[in-house]
Amino acid sequence: MSEIWAGMAEAFLLIWSRDADLIEITLRSLQVSLSALVIASAVALPLGTWLAIRRFRHRRFVIATLNALMGLPPVVVGLIVYLLLSRSGPFGVLGLLFTPAAMIIAQVIIITPLIASITHQAMRELWSDYHDLLISLNTTHGQRIATLILDGRRTLMTAALAGFGRAIGEVGAIMIVGGNIDHVTRVLTTAISLETGKGDFALALGLGFVLIALSLMVNLAIHSLSRTEREGRW
Amino acid sequence: MVSQDLFAQLRGVVVRRRGKAVLGPIDLDLSGGGFTVVLGPNGAGKTTFLRVLHGVERITSGSVTWSEPAKTAQQGQAYVFQSPIMLRRSVRANLAYPLQLLGLPKTEIAARVVHWAARIGLSAAMDFPAPRLSGGEQQKLALARALIRLPDTLFLDEPCANLDGRSTREIEEILREATQAGARIIMTTHDLGQARRLADRVLFLNNGQVEEQGAADNFFTAPKSPGATGFLNGDIIE
Numbered sequence: 001m002s003e004i005w006a007g008m009a010e011a012f013l014l015i016w017s018r019d020a021d022l023i024e025i026t027l028r029s030l031q032v033s034l035s036a037l038v039i040a041s042a043v044a045l046p047l048g049t050w051l052a053i054r055r056f057r058h059r060r061f062v063i064a065t066l067n068a069l070m071g072l073p074p075v076v077v078g079l080i081v082y083l084l085l086s087r088s089g090p091f092g093v094l095g096l097l098f099t100p101a102a103m104i105i106a107q108v109i110i111i112t113p114l115i116a117s118i119t120h121q122a123m124r125e126l127w128s129d130y131h132d133l134l135i136s137l138n139t140t141h142g143q144r145i146a147t148l149i150l151d152g153r154r155t156l157m158t159a160a161l162a163g164f165g166r167a168i169g170e171v172g173a174i175m176i177v178g179g180n181i182d183h184v185t186r187v188l189t190t191a192i193s194l195e196t197g198k199g200d201f202a203l204a205l206g207l208g209f210v211l212i213a214l215s216l217m218v219n220l221a222i223h224s225l226s227r228t229e230r231e232g233r234w
Numbered sequence: 235m236v237s238q239d240l241f242a243q244l245r246g247v248v249v250r251r252r253g254k255a256v257l258g259p260i261d262l263d264l265s266g267g268g269f270t271v272v273l274g275p276n277g278a279g280k281t282t283f284l285r286v287l288h289g290v291e292r293i294t295s296g297s298v299t300w301s302e303p304a305k306t307a308q309q310g311q312a313y314v315f316q317s318p319i320m321l322r323r324s325v326r327a328n329l330a331y332p333l334q335l336l337g338l339p340k341t342e343i344a345a346r347v348v349h350w351a352a353r354i355g356l357s358a359a360m361d362f363p364a365p366r367l368s369g370g371e372q373q374k375l376a377l378a379r380a381l382i383r384l385p386d387t388l389f390l391d392e393p394c395a396n397l398d399g400r401s402t403r404e405i406e407e408i409l410r411e412a413t414q415a416g417a418r419i420i421m422t423t424h425d426l427g428q429a430r431r432l433a434d435r436v437l438f439l440n441n442g443q444v445e446e447q448g449a450a451d452n453f454f455t456a457p458k459s460p461g462a463t464g465f466l467n468g469d470i471i472e
Contacts (some may be wrong), residue, residue, distance in 0.1 A: 132290055136288060136313040137331075138308050147321070151323065
């Protein structure tokens with residue numbers, strides 16, 4: 001119990017003293033996770049919506065696969081991305097291994113199925129409400145997807161936040177592809193892992209509390225920007 | 235393609251659900267403008283018939299041919315569903331939506347939206363979420379959203395079901411204006427009074443078949459089929 005109090009005190013001290021290292025790794029955590037979120041959302045939101053409105057052969061198999069991919073083990077993703085980006089791998093020439101870009105790639109792979117699957121569930125309900133109207137108005141598939149994404153944006157925000165939550169708290173994959181290099185690829189989660197390994201539980205806990213606060217702040221900021229609660233139910 | 239005096243031709247149209255025929259076989263020529271009212275007892279297939287005409291219901295066999303190419307015909311049509319479907323947007327955005335799909339200029343969209351919001355008495359609620367309007371207001375908004383495209387043909391599925399007298403009168407006034415402006419209206423209703431007030435022609439459906447069709451006056455004064463006679467007498471039709 002005393003270690004938790006010590007951790008909270010450490011977190012307070014780190015924030016109060018505007019510790020340069022803390023600011024750097026916090027900003028890097030945000031940069032990596034938000035970049036991954038934007039890229040994954042750009043793919044997953046239209047994909048999930050498309051799956052909700054299109055009927056095609058093997059659709060159930062595709063959806064089942066997508067749902068299964070939600071549980072992708074991050075360590076395995078990290079290992080595969082490592083092999084792809086390593087010097088002997090097919091993308092080795094790009095020189096991305098042990099850079100924030102590699103961490104973003106790994107996080108995109110991890111959170112895209114999660115966002116797409118939640119999007120699919122949400123859009124399926126909205127599509128059943130809108131189906132007759134949008135068919136009647138002779139809309140194209142692109143117009144249907146755009147309409148559903150626009151009108152379902154509040155639910156999709158939840159999907160995106162779930163993706164962000166998974167990305168910001170992820171450690172296994174980014175440790176492998178980022179290497180936890182100080183001032184280059186160290187982020188909050190890998191720093192926590194390092195400090196725990198060194199036995200500095202207070203600092204690890206302190207960083208943990210900063211991570212939780214950061215996650216809460218991003219969630220509140222996105223809710224506030226999208227006015228999720230103010231406008232009530234539509 | 236069918237000849238110009240006809241606007242649609244149905245040949246051998248059958249709709250089956252879970253192996254059971256819910257409509258047809260129907261062979262029918264539809265012609266003329268004004269009001270065509272589709273009457274019939276519950277389960278007669280009125281809604282399915284309307285949906286088939288509009289192309290939102292898949293037919294099991296047969297064909298529906300319009301006097302113009304299918305795509306042009308569909309673009310000139312609008313449909314108001316029995317339970318109004320509201321986009322999760324404001325009244326203004328609901329009215330603007332079909333016009334945005336047509337790619338009209340913003341100034342024209344804004345002008346038409348203002349006109350129709352005033353016509354249905356929702357000018358003061360332009361920025362109010364449409365799904366939170368009352369049932370009558372939602373039905374009027376759905377009608378305005380259909381008419382804002384200036385359709386040639388308007389399909390209405392029980393547009394005044396569950397509405398009070400005042401809302402029904404307002405909707406009927408709007409529909410009369412639309413037919414005077416040249417729109418063709420095909421409407422289902424349970425309300426015989428409304429059918430007598432509005433119909434130029436009547437199509438009577440029973441058990442998925444067209445039992446009778448013709449001028450409204452003839453139908454109401456001298457129905458030919460036993461089903462239509464029973465229906466007008468208020469009998470239970472099985």
